[in-house]
Amino acid sequence: MAVARGGRFLLRIEDIDGTRSRAEHVGAILADLAWLGLAWEGPVFQSQRLALYDDALATLTARGLLYPCFCTRADIAAATLSAPHDTTPPYPGTCRHLPAAEVAARLDRPHCWRLDMAAAVAVAGPLEWHDVSAGRVAADPLSHGDVILARKDAPASYHLAVTVDDAAQGVTDIVRGADLFDATHVHRLLQALLALPTPAYHHHPLLMGPDGRRLAKRDGAPTLAAMREDGKDGRALADRLRRDILSYGFSDANT
Structure with a gap:
């Protein structure tokens, strides 16, 4: 599609998860793509772009849209188990409104940074995006709950990193699997909050x-x-x- 449109095919290595990323994995990706006959520009490595993600997090923090979360997986599982199944968000918001003094006392403990989804949606207002197959899609980021945007072992989540990188690289069309269709609701919200353009999406x-x-x-x-x-x-x-x-x-x- 890129060739047909006179465009560029970009390769990006998403390697900010230090517990899973290995140099040999990168070599395997390049070998697979070359075997399929693909040619690309790059690659760009996300591990070398952390300053961009820090800037985005700082912008969201300044707008009061991020909060630290100290919950463990066990805490979240216990909290959601007792809630009605048809109304349980992915994260129940346990740490969303902790008193400032309690937050300050806990910041030396392991924690992640979550997006206050309700507040973010209120700031952004109604949003939509376009998928080549589905057409116009009304964004519904609230269904994802307060997603994690950064944690100690990953300075930016997938949601944040790809949104920032797509804009920084001038990506106009994103082609990816249908399993990531729902993630686009979150990406569209982040684009609005960070004043970034919205590409066209092709979910195959x-x-x-x-x-x-x-x-x-x-x-x-x-x-x-x-x-x-x-x-x-x-x-x-x-x-x-x-x-x-x-x-x-x-x-x-x-x-």
Whole structure:
């Protein structure tokens, strides 16, 4: 699509999770893409762009839209277990209105920074975004609750980092899997709060296994590296996928 439009195809390595990112993973990504016959600009590494995320967090903090959260996973699970299932947000807001003195006394403890979603939505007002398949979509970030935007082991969440990077890199079209469709509601809100442009979105169907589940390494799905080592033709595979010709035993999420 980028080539057809006279555009650029950008590669970004999302490596700010220091507990999971490894240099060998980057090499594997580059080898997979080259095997498929793709050419790209970059890559850009998120680990080298932390100042941009700090600036975005500072902007949201100055607007009173972030708060520190000291809850553990066990705390959150216990709090949501007792709430009505049809009204439980992803995070119950336990730390949202802690007294300032209590917050100051706890800041030396492990914590993350959450977006006060209700306050953010009130500031931004009604929003929408465009998906090539779904058309105009009314943004509904409230359904995500108070999402985490930063924590000790990750200086920016996926939501924050990709939103900031898309704008900084001048991205006009985002192509990604349908499993990230709902995340766009949060990204659209962050774009509004940070005065960033909104790209067009293309959420494509996912490849599914014979059991109807999304292909994943944890389920033993074949990796591109395994196919490459087995002598398969990556460019031919990419060409078949462009023409919606799937390998035997696989389907897409729309069928």
